[in-house]
Amino acid sequence: MSKTNNSLSCLDRALIELRAQLARILSTVMGAKVGVLRFFLLALIASGIFAHSARADIALERITTEKGVLLLLRGSFALSDDPQALAREVATTGAKVITFDSDGGNVVTAIAYGRVIRAVGLSTFQLRSGQCASACALAFVGGTIRYAEPGAIGVHQSSFSPGDILDGHTAVAAVQQMTAQIMTYLLEMGVDPKLLQLSLSVPPDDMRYLTAAEMAEYKVTAGFQDAAPEGVSSSAAIATPTVEHTAREEVVEPLSNEDKALAFVASYYEAWSRGNAEALTFMDRAYSETISFYGKPKSRVYVVDEKVKFVMRWPVRAYNVKPGTATVSCGTYCAVVGIVDWYAKRDIGETISSGSARFLISWDPSTGKIVTESGEVLEMDKNAVSPLRILSQWYDQNAVCRGGIGNSEASAAACANREAIAAKLNAVGWCHDAEGKAGYQLDWQRCGGTGDQNVSAVALSSKASIPRSAQYPVTGRFSGKTKLPDFRGRDRPFNSFRTRIRDGMREGPNFAGHYSVVQIGCGTGCLFAIVGDNNTGKPANFPRGGEDNPSMQLHFELGSRLLAAQWLDYNANKCVVEFFDYDRKTWSLVRKVDVGLSDACYRAVADNLR
Known part of the structure; x- marks a missing residue:
C-alpha cells in the first residue's frame, strides 16, 4: 500500500510540474480564458498519460475533463476510414478540441477529416510529445483555431506505397491531380500553399518538423490571438466618443x-x-x-x-x-x-x-x-x-x-x-444583324458576311498505307453485366481515378468488343486514357498521353481492335497519328504517320485521315 501511495505521489508531483509548464505555454501563446486554459491542460495531460503507438486505422478516443470532452484521433489514415464518424462523435460529446497521435497515411482521407474538423468547428491542438506527421498535418490545419508546439508537426513528400506499381503516365497524372487537390484544400483552410512546396523538398523517407516561425509563416498555426484572457476586453469593445452629424452621410462599404x-x-x-x-x-x-x-x-x-x-x-x-x-x-x-x-x-x-x-x-x-x-x-x-x-x-x-x-x-x-x-x-x-430589326429579332453573324470556312484537308503521302478498322476485327463482343474493378485489392493503383473509371465502364464497351476507353483530362491540352475490361473488371493503361503527348485525341470503334492516337510533337513541330492493335494483354504499335504541321492537331483525327 505504501508503495502505491508513493507512486501516486510521484505522479501527482509530475502532473503539477506539467500543469505549470503547459500553463506558461498556453497563457503566453494563446491568451486563453482561465476556464478554457484549465480545460486544455487537463485534457492534454490525460492524452499524454494514455498515449499509445499509432495503429493502422483511425480510432477516436474521448478524454473527459471537468470542463468537457477532448477528442484524441489515433492511428494512420486509410481509405476505409469514415470521416463522418468524427462529426457524429462531436454531435454526441459536444467536443470543441481535437488532438492527434498519427504518423500520417492516406492523403485523401486526411483531407476529408480536415474538412469535417472545419465543418464542425473543432480547434486543433498538438504537443511535441504527441505525433502528427505527414498526412496528419493536412487534418490538423482543418482546425478553426490551431496551436502546435515547435516540432509537433512533420511534413514530407506524399508518395505511393511500395506496393503500388504505376507506369509513368499514370504516376504523372496521379501526382498532378493529388497536388491540385492538396493545393485547393490548403487554400480553403487559409494555409499558405508554399507549405506544399516545402513538403515536396523533403524526401519521402525523411521528415521535416516545422519550427514555430515556419508554422506561423505558412499559417499552419492560427487563430489563438482571437481568444482574450478573462476580464480583458478586446480592442473592438473599447468605448469611443459619439460624434453627432447634422447631415446624413452615405457610407460606401469597401469591397470584400x-x-x-x-x-x-x-x-x-x-x-x-x-x-x-x-x-x-x-x-x-x-x-x-x-x-x-x-x-x-x-x-x-x-x-x-x-x-x-x-x-x-x-x-x-x-x-x-x-x-x-x-x-x-x-x-x-x-x-x-x-x-x-x-x-x-x-x-x-x-x-x-x-x-x-x-x-x-x-x-x-x-x-x-x-x-x-x-x-x-x-x-x-x-x-x-x-x-x-x-x-x-x-x-x-x-x-x-x-x-x-x-x-x-x-x-x-x-x-x-x-x-x-x-x-x-x-x-x-x-x-x-440589327438593320431593320426589333431588339427581340437580333441575330449574330460574321461581320461582313458569313465567311464560309476554307479548310483544306492534309494530304497524306500514302493513304493506302494507313491501317483501317476493318483490318482488325474483334472475335466477339461482351454481353451481360459489367464487372467493375477491385480498387481495394488487385486494381488499387487505379484508385485515384475510381469514379471516372466506374462511370465510364458502366456505360458499357466502346472499343474492341469488350472494353471501355475512359479518357481523363490532366490540364489544358493534357489527356490520358485507361482501358477497362468489362468482362474481368481489370483496368489497363493506354501507353500514350499526359505531358509527353500533348493535345492527344483518340479514335476507336466498338467493332475493331484498332485505336488511333493523334498527338502533337512539339520538338518536330508535327502532328502525328499512331495506330495500336490491342490483343487483350498488350498494345502493339502498328504504324506511325505524320499528318501535317502542328496546326493539324487542332482537327479531329478522322478529318486528318480522310
Missing part, C-alpha cells in the same frame, strides 16, 4: 476580398480576350514570381512564356466565365473556381477551337497577383464554325435582361453581362 477576387478573374478573362499586346501586358503583371501552374511550381517567366506561345498560335480569342458558376473562398489567398467558355481561332486557315473548361485561380489579395492556376477541359466542340458557347451566353443573358422586372438586380446584372459578352464577340469578328 471575395468581391475583389471575382473582379480580378473577370478582368483576367477580359484581358485574355483582347489583342495579343494587351493580353500579354496584363499577364506579365498578373502573376507572382512563383506560381503553382497546373500542379507544378513554375516561375512567372515560364508562365508568361507559355501565354506568349498560346497567343501566337491563337491570336483571336473570346473567353467568358459562365454566369452563375464562379464561387470564391478567401483565407490568406482567395480561391476562385468556375466554368469558362472559350472560342479561339487561328489567323491562318480558319482553324477554330471551342469548348468549356473548369478553372481554379488562387489570388493573393495583399499583392493582387495569381499564386495558383489550374483547371481541366470539360467539353470541346468538334468542327465548330462559330463562337457557339459565347453566343449561347449572350442569348441567355439577353433573355433575362429583356424579360426582367423593372430595375431588379438580376435584370441589371444580365444586361451588363450581355454588353460585356457582345464586346467580346465583336472583337473576334461577330456582329449583330
Whole structure:
C-alpha cells in the first residue's frame, strides 16, 4: 500500500510540474480564458498519460475533463476510414478540441477529416510529445483555431506505397491531380500553399518538423490571438466618443476580398480576350514570381512564356466565365473556381477551337497577383464554325435582361453581362444583324458576311498505307453485366481515378468488343486514357498521353481492335497519328504517320485521315 501511495505521489508531483509548464505555454501563446486554459491542460495531460503507438486505422478516443470532452484521433489514415464518424462523435460529446497521435497515411482521407474538423468547428491542438506527421498535418490545419508546439508537426513528400506499381503516365497524372487537390484544400483552410512546396523538398523517407516561425509563416498555426484572457476586453469593445452629424452621410462599404477576387478573374478573362499586346501586358503583371501552374511550381517567366506561345498560335480569342458558376473562398489567398467558355481561332486557315473548361485561380489579395492556376477541359466542340458557347451566353443573358422586372438586380446584372459578352464577340469578328430589326429579332453573324470556312484537308503521302478498322476485327463482343474493378485489392493503383473509371465502364464497351476507353483530362491540352475490361473488371493503361503527348485525341470503334492516337510533337513541330492493335494483354504499335504541321492537331483525327 505504501508503495502505491508513493507512486501516486510521484505522479501527482509530475502532473503539477506539467500543469505549470503547459500553463506558461498556453497563457503566453494563446491568451486563453482561465476556464478554457484549465480545460486544455487537463485534457492534454490525460492524452499524454494514455498515449499509445499509432495503429493502422483511425480510432477516436474521448478524454473527459471537468470542463468537457477532448477528442484524441489515433492511428494512420486509410481509405476505409469514415470521416463522418468524427462529426457524429462531436454531435454526441459536444467536443470543441481535437488532438492527434498519427504518423500520417492516406492523403485523401486526411483531407476529408480536415474538412469535417472545419465543418464542425473543432480547434486543433498538438504537443511535441504527441505525433502528427505527414498526412496528419493536412487534418490538423482543418482546425478553426490551431496551436502546435515547435516540432509537433512533420511534413514530407506524399508518395505511393511500395506496393503500388504505376507506369509513368499514370504516376504523372496521379501526382498532378493529388497536388491540385492538396493545393485547393490548403487554400480553403487559409494555409499558405508554399507549405506544399516545402513538403515536396523533403524526401519521402525523411521528415521535416516545422519550427514555430515556419508554422506561423505558412499559417499552419492560427487563430489563438482571437481568444482574450478573462476580464480583458478586446480592442473592438473599447468605448469611443459619439460624434453627432447634422447631415446624413452615405457610407460606401469597401469591397470584400471575395468581391475583389471575382473582379480580378473577370478582368483576367477580359484581358485574355483582347489583342495579343494587351493580353500579354496584363499577364506579365498578373502573376507572382512563383506560381503553382497546373500542379507544378513554375516561375512567372515560364508562365508568361507559355501565354506568349498560346497567343501566337491563337491570336483571336473570346473567353467568358459562365454566369452563375464562379464561387470564391478567401483565407490568406482567395480561391476562385468556375466554368469558362472559350472560342479561339487561328489567323491562318480558319482553324477554330471551342469548348468549356473548369478553372481554379488562387489570388493573393495583399499583392493582387495569381499564386495558383489550374483547371481541366470539360467539353470541346468538334468542327465548330462559330463562337457557339459565347453566343449561347449572350442569348441567355439577353433573355433575362429583356424579360426582367423593372430595375431588379438580376435584370441589371444580365444586361451588363450581355454588353460585356457582345464586346467580346465583336472583337473576334461577330456582329449583330440589327438593320431593320426589333431588339427581340437580333441575330449574330460574321461581320461582313458569313465567311464560309476554307479548310483544306492534309494530304497524306500514302493513304493506302494507313491501317483501317476493318483490318482488325474483334472475335466477339461482351454481353451481360459489367464487372467493375477491385480498387481495394488487385486494381488499387487505379484508385485515384475510381469514379471516372466506374462511370465510364458502366456505360458499357466502346472499343474492341469488350472494353471501355475512359479518357481523363490532366490540364489544358493534357489527356490520358485507361482501358477497362468489362468482362474481368481489370483496368489497363493506354501507353500514350499526359505531358509527353500533348493535345492527344483518340479514335476507336466498338467493332475493331484498332485505336488511333493523334498527338502533337512539339520538338518536330508535327502532328502525328499512331495506330495500336490491342490483343487483350498488350498494345502493339502498328504504324506511325505524320499528318501535317502542328496546326493539324487542332482537327479531329478522322478529318486528318480522310
